[in-house]
Amino acid sequence: MDFNYNLNHLKELEAESMFVLREVAAQFENPVLLFSGGKDSILVTYLAMKAFYPARIPFPLLHIDTGHNFQETLDYRDELVERTGARLIVGSVQEAIDQGRVVEEKGLNASRNFLQTAVLLESMEKGKYDAAIGGARRDERKPAPKERFFSHRDEFGQWDPKNQRPELWNLFNGKKNIGEHFRIFPISNWTELDVWQYLSMEGVNLPSLYFAHQREVFERDGMLLAASEVIQRRPTEIPFETTVRFRTIGDITCTGAVKSTAGTIDDVIDEIAASRVTERGTRADDKRSETAMEDRKKQGYF
Amino acid sequence: MDYKHSELLRFTTAGNVDDGKSTLIGRLLYDSKSIFEDQLEAVQKASERRGEEGVNLALLTDGLKAEREQGITIDVAYRYFSTPKRKFIIADTPGHTQYTRNMVTGASTANVALILVDARTGIVEQTRRHAFIASLLQIPHLVICINKMDLVDFSEEVYTNIKEEFEKFSYKLDVKDVSFIPISALKGDNIVTRSENTPWYGGGTLLYTLENVHIGSDHNFIDARFPVQFVIRPNNDEFHDYRGYAGRVAGGILKKGDEVTLLPSGFTTKIAKIDSHGGELAEAFPPMSVTVLLEDDYDLSRGDMIVRTHNQPNVSQDLEVMICWFNERPLQLNGKYAILHTTQEARCIIKDIRYRLDINTLHRDVDDTTIRMNDIARVVLRTTKPLFFDSYRRNRITGSIILVDESTNETVAAGMII
Numbered sequence: 001m002d003f004n005y006n007l008n009h010l011k012e013l014e015a016e017s018m019f020v021l022r023e024v025a026a027q028f029e030n031p032v033l034l035f036s037g038g039k040d041s042i043l044v045t046y047l048a049m050k051a052f053y054p055a056r057i058p059f060p061l062l063h064i065d066t067g068h069n070f071q072e073t074l075d076y077r078d079e080l081v082e083r084t085g086a087r088l089i090v091g092s093v094q095e096a097i098d099q100g101r102v103v104e105e106k107g108l109n110a111s112r113n114f115l116q117t118a119v120l121l122e123s124m125e126k127g128k129y130d131a132a133i134g135g136a137r138r139d140e141r142k143p144a145p146k147e148r149f150f151s152h153r154d155e156f157g158q159w160d161p162k163n164q165r166p167e168l169w170n171l172f173n174g175k176k177n178i179g180e181h182f183r184i185f186p187i188s189n190w191t192e193l194d195v196w197q198y199l200s201m202e203g204v205n206l207p208s209l210y211f212a213h214q215r216e217v218f219e220r221d222g223m224l225l226a227a228s229e230v231i232q233r234r235p236t237e238i239p240f241e242t243t244v245r246f247r248t249i250g251d252i253t254c255t256g257a258v259k260s261t262a263g264t265i266d267d268v269i270d271e272i273a274a275s276r277v278t279e280r281g282t283r284a285d286d287k288r289s290e291t292a293m294e295d296r297k298k299q300g301y302f
Numbered sequence: 303m304d305y306k307h308s309e310l311l312r313f314t315t316a317g318n319v320d321d322g323k324s325t326l327i328g329r330l331l332y333d334s335k336s337i338f339e340d341q342l343e344a345v346q347k348a349s350e351r352r353g354e355e356g357v358n359l360a361l362l363t364d365g366l367k368a369e370r371e372q373g374i375t376i377d378v379a380y381r382y383f384s385t386p387k388r389k390f391i392i393a394d395t396p397g398h399t400q401y402t403r404n405m406v407t408g409a410s411t412a413n414v415a416l417i418l419v420d421a422r423t424g425i426v427e428q429t430r431r432h433a434f435i436a437s438l439l440q441i442p443h444l445v446i447c448i449n450k451m452d453l454v455d456f457s458e459e460v461y462t463n464i465k466e467e468f469e470k471f472s473y474k475l476d477v478k479d480v481s482f483i484p485i486s487a488l489k490g491d492n493i494v495t496r497s498e499n500t501p502w503y504g505g506g507t508l509l510y511t512l513e514n515v516h517i518g519s520d521h522n523f524i525d526a527r528f529p530v531q532f533v534i535r536p537n538n539d540e541f542h543d544y545r546g547y548a549g550r551v552a553g554g555i556l557k558k559g560d561e562v563t564l565l566p567s568g569f570t571t572k573i574a575k576i577d578s579h580g581g582e583l584a585e586a587f588p589p590m591s592v593t594v595l596l597e598d599d600y601d602l603s604r605g606d607m608i609v610r611t612h613n614q615p616n617v618s619q620d621l622e623v624m625i626c627w628f629n630e631r632p633l634q635l636n637g638k639y640a641i642l643h644t645t646q647e648a649r650c651i652i653k654d655i656r657y658r659l660d661i662n663t664l665h666r667d668v669d670d671t672t673i674r675m676n677d678i679a680r681v682v683l684r685t686t687k688p689l690f691f692d693s694y695r696r697n698r699i700t701g702s703i704i705l706v707d708e709s710t711n712e713t714v715a716a717g718m719i720i
Contacts, residue, residue: 005518005555005587006518007589007590008309008310009384009389012589015550016589019531019550022532022591025532026531052534053577054541054544054577055537138382146378165712166404167407168406168702168704169411173704173706173711175640177711191382
């Protein structure tokens, strides 16, 4: 029994996120949860399951599949959908490329990130979704510290930093005109460490990629990338096998691994607590320029 | 690290570009080892590019491209750091008059307001404004950091004079708990470790104060208030007749078997169960998100409120409210706005403007009652349906509202019910 009527910080964050998720279900007609297979979207899905228990999550999961996903991510996704009874919708970047709706980048650092944005906005329009729930956190890079829980997007899916609404107390204003939508970030106030501590406390399973495993990798710009046929290598970039894990999970082409022996969530927590580099430091897509995240956000990436 | 016993503390900072606020936050993040190498490296590079000597910690907290170019902060930015004892959320806001709305926003959820005073200039208009907003928004604890002590030779006299001057005007404000700390954000004095330069100072460092200020009673644990947020009806074989009221406890402590009254219907029943994904709970208290099941089958919906029968909120369509105006378009007397309160939504008309408050002098102006962006005013509202509310002083959740312009959908005002 909690004698002091105090919640620990993880339980307080949980309560806040559940409140936001319930607000979405109450205020929007057709919300969707953006599921990437990364730990943050796994957390959001888990919190949604809690928020609506014992009913099912009242909105579908939308996965934008770049076609360059780790198999472990897809397996995990399918198992999760099966277990929770959630509805899954997949937007395919490969299909968009095949049909000529988008054109693939070429070269060494080719990534499907920009195509992902186009396919996401296309899927949003097709499904007529008026709210897209994501797992972005404010402790990530600029300009995330100023993001809202309820983030307004215009009819082009664009984010205008000057046109965001103030959020006070527990009062969220989700009013909008036809054609506009919101991005919702229920775990805005969580840090990377909070996420791991909570997943440990709750005993949530994660894809095996997050834990130390043997993998064939190669080094580029100080990062370890998976040696996969979807990344073009220079002749000097010789693959080797080592023990690694991933701190973030996205498309294979831009997700860097770190050398690690952390085999359990608690090992990972110790590793992060001692870590001196942010998790975004392992993402090639953010390194393109200092304002990379901000530029992609304005285009509607998240 | 025993993270399962760590608490969450939210604090707000406000200040000018010049009073060392960004440096202070940078210092807290840096000294609590919340800065990562890649972030530090980026700041080092930026400092070099700007031709600055050493690492400019203030750059750690700069956010958007536009503001980095202008060198000013334009909005509320949230920062995070933690120690083994607590996790901290900083709502960082700019301090000029034209940013009152940002300060109000940051203050709305804060346990602590951190107010910076430049030791060389002492209490200025901006200090008074911060303190006033902290009291208006009922932030339970104020921490006054007397900064740049290194520039006044760590003089005890300077510290004491500023402290006394602050106390002289703050007795008029509604603040309960104030502490004063002599610091140098730039040099790190009394931020994380006790400074050898202030032997005359007997209090704790800033971090010690933030880690130990008592926040256990910041919520209202007396008046049971449960606004219904969402109705959970699984409609499956296993939970056929399940009808759960999902919401966040806004006040008091709810227990199974408690006699409760439902608003607006006035029906009385008992709490049959407090449910959660992890199983049934013996009780629920703020700020928990739970699901409440009732013994009798009444049809509640979003916006209704479950309260203790012998302790009920005000129920009325007429409200006296202190508002802060957020929008470029001035307040329209007799104008109609949407009003959001707990999980309830209604429309309202602004029937009267009692006065406009000058937040620097606290003068109540009853003649010039044009309410523009960043103004604070006392107004009278009439709503289309009754709201169930407490005074903001008693409960920050059931006592707060926002107004929304129905033509633009913008949030145009925040209000505290008197």
